[in-house]
Amino acid sequence: MKKFSYDSLKKFTTQVFLEMGCHLEAAxxxxxxxxxxxxxxxxxxxxxxxxxxxxxWENDRINPTPEILVAHETPSTALLDGDRGLGLVVGPAxxxxxxxxxxxxxxxxxxxxxxxxxxxxGYHAMLPxxxxxxxxxxxxxxxxxxxxxxxxxxxxxxxxxVAFPAEEEADFVADFATTTAAYGxxxxxxxxxAKVPSGWLQDANxxxxxxxxxxxxxxGLLPLGSDREHGSHKGYCLGAMVDIFxxxxxxxxxxxxxxxxxxxLEKKNELVGDGIGHFFGALRIDAFRPADEFKxxxxxxxxxxxxxxxxxxxxxxxxxxxPERETEKQRRTDGIPLFDSVVxxxxxxxxxxxxxxxx
Amino acid sequence: MKKFSYDSLKKFTTQVFLEMGCHLEAAxxxxxxxxxxxxxxxxxxxxxxxxxxxxxWENDRINPTPEILVAHETPSTALLDGDRGLGLVVGPAxxxxxxxxxxxxxxxxxxxxxxxxxxxxGYHAMLPxxxxxxxxxxxxxxxxxxxxxxxxxxxxxxxxxVAFPAEEEADFVADFATTTAAYGxxxxxxxxxAKVPSGWLQDANxxxxxxxxxxxxxxGLLPLGSDREHGSHKGYCLGAMVDIFxxxxxxxxxxxxxxxxxxxLEKKNELVGDGIGHFFGALRIDAFRPADEFKxxxxxxxxxxxxxxxxxxxxxxxxxxxPERETEKQRRTDGIPLFDSVVxxxxxxxxxxxxxxxx
Numbered sequence: 168m169k170k171f172s173y174d175s176l177k178k179f180t181t182q183v184f185l186e187m188g189c190h191l192e193a194a195x196x197x198x199x200x201x202x203x204x205x206x207x208x209x210x211x212x213x214x215x216x217x218x219x220x221x222x223x224w225e226n227d228r229i230n231p232t233p234e235i236l237v238a239h240e241t242p243s244t245a246l247l248d249g250d251r252g253l254g255l256v257v258g259p260a261x262x263x264x265x266x267x268x269x270x271x272x273x274x275x276x277x278x279x280x281x282x283x284x285x286x287x288x289g290y291h292a293m294l295p296x297x298x299x300x301x302x303x304x305x306x307x308x309x310x311x312x313x314x315x316x317x318x319x320x321x322x323x324x325x326x327x328x329v330a331f332p333a334e335e336e337a338d339f340v341a342d343f344a345t346t347t348a349a350y351g352x353x354x355x356x357x358x359x360x361a362k363v364p365s366g367w368l369q370d371a372n373x374x375x376x377x378x379x380x381x382x383x384x385x386x387g388l389l390p391l392g393s394d395r396e397h398g399s400h401k402g403y404c405l406g407a408m409v410d411i412f413x414x415x416x417x418x419x420x421x422x423x424x425x426x427x428x429x430x431x432l433e434k435k436n437e438l439v440g441d442g443i444g445h446f447f448g449a450l451r452i453d454a455f456r457p458a459d460e461f462k463x464x465x466x467x468x469x470x471x472x473x474x475x476x477x478x479x480x481x482x483x484x485x486x487x488x489x490p491e492r493e494t495e496k497q498r499r500t501d502g503i504p505l506f507d508s509v510v511x512x513x514x515x516x517x518x519x520x521x522x523x524x525x526x
Numbered sequence: 527m528k529k530f531s532y533d534s535l536k537k538f539t540t541q542v543f544l545e546m547g548c549h550l551e552a553a554x555x556x557x558x559x560x561x562x563x564x565x566x567x568x569x570x571x572x573x574x575x576x577x578x579x580x581x582x583w584e585n586d587r588i589n590p591t592p593e594i595l596v597a598h599e600t601p602s603t604a605l606l607d608g609d610r611g612l613g614l615v616v617g618p619a620x621x622x623x624x625x626x627x628x629x630x631x632x633x634x635x636x637x638x639x640x641x642x643x644x645x646x647x648g649y650h651a652m653l654p655x656x657x658x659x660x661x662x663x664x665x666x667x668x669x670x671x672x673x674x675x676x677x678x679x680x681x682x683x684x685x686x687x688v689a690f691p692a693e694e695e696a697d698f699v700a701d702f703a704t705t706t707a708a709y710g711x712x713x714x715x716x717x718x719x720a721k722v723p724s725g726w727l728q729d730a731n732x733x734x735x736x737x738x739x740x741x742x743x744x745x746g747l748l749p750l751g752s753d754r755e756h757g758s759h760k761g762y763c764l765g766a767m768v769d770i771f772x773x774x775x776x777x778x779x780x781x782x783x784x785x786x787x788x789x790x791l792e793k794k795n796e797l798v799g800d801g802i803g804h805f806f807g808a809l810r811i812d813a814f815r816p817a818d819e820f821k822x823x824x825x826x827x828x829x830x831x832x833x834x835x836x837x838x839x840x841x842x843x844x845x846x847x848x849p850e851r852e853t854e855k856q857r858r859t860d861g862i863p864l865f866d867s868v869v870x871x872x873x874x875x876x877x878x879x880x881x882x883x884x885x
Contacts, residue, residue, distance in 0.1 A: 239813075239814065239815065240813075241631060241632030241810070241813040242601060242602070242631040242632060243601070243602040243631045243632040243633045243813070244632035244633055244809070244810075244813040244814055246814045246815060272600060272601040272602045272631055273600030273601060273602040273603035273635070274602045274603055274633060274635050276632070276633050276809065276813075278814045278815075301771075301775075314831060314834065314843050315843070315844070316836050316837055316840040316842070316843050316844065317831075317834040317835070317836065317837065317843045318834070318835040318836060318837050319834045319835050321830065321831055321834055329763075329767050331770050331774075339766070339770065341763035341766070341767060343757075343759075343760040343763060344760075345760075346757075347751065347756050347757045348757065364755050364756075366755075366756050367756075369837070372838075373836075373837030373838060391750060391751055391757050391760055391761070392706065392750055392751065392756075392757075393752075393756055396723050396725075397706050397723075397725050397726075397751075397752055397756070398702075398705075398706045398707065398750050398751075400702075400844070400846075401702040401703075401704075401750055402750070402757075403846075404688075404700035404702060404846050405764075407698070407700070407831075407846065408688050408700060410827075411690050411698065411824065411827065412660075415690075415820060415823045415824050415827055416660075416811070416814050416815065416820060417814065417815070418815055418819070421823070421827055422827055422830055422831065423830065439823065439826065440823075450603070450635065451600070451603075452775070454598075454599075454600040454602070454603040454635075455598065455603055455605045455637045455775050455776065456598065456605060456637075456775065456776070456777055460777070461774060461775060464774045464780070464798065464799075465770065465774050467798065468769075468770065468774055468780055468781055471680065471781055471782065472673060472676075472680055472766075472781065475673065475676040475677070475678045475680055476676070476677040476678050477675050477676065477677060477732075478675055478676065478677050478728070478732030479731075479732060481675040483675070484673050484674070484675050484676045485674065485675065485759070487759075487762075487763050487766065
């Protein structure tokens with residue numbers, strides 16, 4: 168795969184968002200979120216998705232200059248109307264409100280409706296860290312997941328991210344889809360027509376499937392746990408929880424009514440709310456105990472886990488966030504590798520806007 | 527299994543807690559939490575555990591008359607010191623503070639240290655429901671779980687419960703251990719020396735195990751997801767998140783330092799905090815949108831999921847909380863079945879306190 172410098176990709180992506188009509192600040196914010204995925208190795212959620220955002224914009228489902236509005240609030244909460252803006256812009260705006268509220272009354276919680284795909288959940292969860300706050304972020308998404316025992320797809324991969332600040336150690340950052348495997352992992356297998364591991368997927372009839380393309384043929388991703396005996400009802404609960412916090416609480420679309428992001432799903436006729444939804448939280452650590460105490464204990468926690476005896480064949484126990492940080496460090500110096508298909512996509516975008524994609 | 531009426535078990539259990547030195551109100555509260563597990567079919571967390579609470583009390587690890595103290599607070603948060611009280615009493619006290627704070631500023635969040643086992647997580651999460659609030663409850667626990675790739679047990683089964691109020695439908699109540707299988711399920715297999723399904727357990731050497739007794743021989747329960755390919759790093763993240771919210775944030779013991787509840791684990795010499803920890807949240811729904819709107823949309827959500835086409839061999843898709851409610855309804859009229867070994871345990875307790883266990 169060809170590699171591209173972070174700076175050149177940043178310049179290009181900002182230009183594209185400007186061409187979509189975003190103001191400079193919004194274009195830079197959206198670029199920052201999108202490229203955070205490429206930097207951290209979550210390739211499915213970065214530039215690989217740029218063409219999807221453009222498609223949504225062309226279909227008038229993204230408003231490049233939204234008036235993001237606090238529709239209701241209390242000292243520790245807010246309901247935000249994203250005005251059909253990019254989730255990449257609406258998300259950080261919502262988290263900033265959560266942070267302000269946490270600064271004032273200990274915690275801040277913001278439910279968002281009328282938004283779009285917000286990139287990696289972890290980006291938003293990490294924003295409170297520099298304020299010595301814990302961050303939480305979740306979002307619902309296109310229905311691609313079957314609840315336990317269901318033949319129908321009723322949930323998105325509905326990610327959860329949580330970030331805790333450490334002192335000397337790197338921060339603890341967990342960010343994961345509530346399915347056995349993220350949709351991005353399936354996309355990778357689709358590119359190479361590779362066999363899908365058991366427990367990830369079922370076909371349109373509800374039978375186990377190893378075909379990565381079964382998903383575009385009525386199949387569904389399985390909740391974390393894969394099957395009932397291995398706790399898929401818990402993954403289903405988690406995905407449902409994300410859906411209810413993000414959308415039933417905010418007034419966005421939920422469950423099977425979420426407007427599809429992927430091209431192979433038909434547009435919904437019935438809507439039960441506005442756009443897709445997110446949910447954010449910020450908790451000031453010193454609203455519970457002094458931040459330095461918390462952070463030094465988290466250091467101790469992290470060191471103990473990192474130094475646990477590994478099972479045969481593994482080097483060490485990983486701390487959530489470690490692999491992504493390693494990847495980011497490497498890609499910031501060596502460049503970001505992009506699949507040929509993604510490069511070709513980006514060149515088409517460049518052409519559309521009469522820009523030049525870096526070589 | 528012999529069945530016992532709820533009322534007779536309630537009377538007996540209240541007497542036992544009174545004999546331990548609890549005040550009447552605390553004895554009744556502890557009984558209510560404990561029997562909620564038996565009513566709801568989570569047999570491992572009900573009367574089957576009464577002898578363990580007594581053992582902890584005899585070892586001076588439970589204070590029957592704690593002074594539960596708010597050690598620190600902000601408008602939306604509190605840190606609670608449980609003074610070595612029963613988690614069955616400390617937990618509801620903490621959640622009541624969370625509810626008061628939510629009533630005042632939209633949400634309330636309470637971290638608890640210096641507590642003990644708090645029964646089923648779901649009991650506490652359901653307390654805010656009658657106030658048109660969402661409830662969240664989590665707790666850390668004895669280290670019986672191996673993080674992904676770890677040979678060592680560093681986490682508890684660390685449950686999460688979340689409860690959302692519905693209008694005409696029954697409330698949505700999820701309550702689950704962050705492992706593939708709860709420890710209680712393993713205990714059931716131990717009773718009958720049955721084979722453990724693959725993906726639940728590893729032995730002391732880190733190899734897959736089907737022996738239900740491997741856990742008392744250095745083995746460990748696997749995080750939800752079972753192995754890396756099926757997302758066990760996500761279950762590990764969830765268990766870690768519960769541990770950090772419950773204990774690193776509160777000042778309780780965390781990770782491998784959690785004082786063991788099960789008898790086969792040795793008492794710790796090093797402690798990193800006070801007792802075990804919990805974390806509670808209450809969110810007032812009308813701090814986001816009108817409660818009747820939320821509840822009628824949740825009804826719609828529940829009906830859509832309940833009516834989803836099931837896979838072959840299954841009757842229907844379940845809504846979290848449905849099976850427990852069904853069990854409770856049945857047991858309130860037909861009585862609560864208890865294993866002979868539990869009945870024998872309870873008879874010994876009766877003898878110890880010169881009481882009579884119902885027949």
